[in-house]
Amino acid sequence: MAQQNIYDNEVFFDSFKGLRSDEINFNEVIETPIITAMLPDMKGKKVLDIGCGMGQHAIQYSKAGAASVLGTDISEKMLGFAKENNAAENITYRRLAFEDIAQLDEKFDIITSSLAFDYSEDFGKLMKDIYVLINDGGYLVFSMSHPISTAYDGVYDRYTRTEDKVRLYANLHNYGIEGVRHFKWVVEDYEVYHRKFSTLINCIAGAGFIIEECQESTVPDEILKKHPDKFGGVIHQPDFIFFRCRKSNR
Numbered sequence: 278m279a280q281q282n283i284y285d286n287e288v289f290f291d292s293f294k295g296l297r298s299d300e301i302n303f304n305e306v307i308e309t310p311i312i313t314a315m316l317p318d319m320k321g322k323k324v325l326d327i328g329c330g331m332g333q334h335a336i337q338y339s340k341a342g343a344a345s346v347l348g349t350d351i352s353e354k355m356l357g358f359a360k361e362n363n364a365a366e367n368i369t370y371r372r373l374a375f376e377d378i379a380q381l382d383e384k385f386d387i388i389t390s391s392l393a394f395d396y397s398e399d400f401g402k403l404m405k406d407i408y409v410l411i412n413d414g415g416y417l418v419f420s421m422s423h424p425i426s427t428a429y430d431g432v433y434d435r436y437t438r439t440e441d442k443v444r445l446y447a448n449l450h451n452y453g454i455e456g457v458r459h460f461k462w463v464v465e466d467y468e469v470y471h472r473k474f475s476t477l478i479n480c481i482a483g484a485g486f487i488i489e490e491c492q493e494s495t496v497p498d499e500i501l502k503k504h505p506d507k508f509g510g511v512i513h514q515p516d517f518i519f520f521r522c523r524k525s526n527r
């Protein structure tokens with residue numbers, strides 16, 4: 278199975294670290310507030326954060342009262358940053374690709390993941406593997422790139438624009454063709470997997486989950502007014518999609 282570990286590429290890592298530590302970035306302004314609002318109460322819960330990266334969410338969950346947080350990621354560099362900057366007594370960071378997540382021999386009350394599942398070639402298997410790792414009545418809450426945003430070819434502009442470059446429409450490229458997409462994002466050959474919305478739903482439900490909530494990214498008005506160039510695309514196309522899924526104990 279194809280596994281990409283682009284975050285251990287020095288140029289990519291440095292660039293991502295720069296973007297992620299900027300106060301006004303897509304993670305802090307869009308992703309974190311939405312996923313946080315969708316999470317169940319973390320107090321006393323055993324949490325797994327898949328694709329934890331530099332640990333910003335793991336420390337958030339630890340501070341929110343989780344009994345323990347295990348953060349897993351494929352990238353040594355991301356985990357190195359997490360261990361140095363986002364450590365706490367009840368957090369463990371472990372190098373483990375989500376393709377191998379079934380190797381964990383423990384169960385969790387809440388499994389989360391922020392913007393990591395775009396890199397999964399086999400999303401259906403991932404959902405099934407995660408289902409097994411959740412206690413009855415537990416939750417999977419995650420974000421990933423929205424299928425509209427991954428329907429992109431990297432060659433043409435994402436938007437049709439007016440003569441003075443104002444975004445008019447979002448362009449979709451081959452929405453109906455699923456699979457790997459290559460485009461330039463920091464590095465020339467950045468890879469994510471494009472899937473249709475229906476595939477996401479069918480993989481989640483097919484694993485046995487009940488979908489309790491789904492959200493698409495929006496940006497607060499005051500941020501949009503202050504940073505129209507950076508966030509102006511969000512009103513035309515949602516960058517991220519979010520799901521809160523439950524393993525029923527009925």
Ligand SMILES: C[S@@+](CC[C@H](N)C(=O)[O-])C[C@H]1O[C@@H](n2cnc3c(N)ncnc32)[C@H](O)[C@@H]1O
Pocket residue numbers: 280281282284297304327328329330331332333334349350351352355373374375376390391392393396
């Ligand atoms: C966009 S970053 C998000 C990091 C973190 N969740 C956050 O919100 O800042 C994506 C993360 O997914 C990780 N990742 C990519 N492919 C992976 C894989 N196959 N298994 C585990 N983690 C992976 C990357 O190393 C990276 O840390």
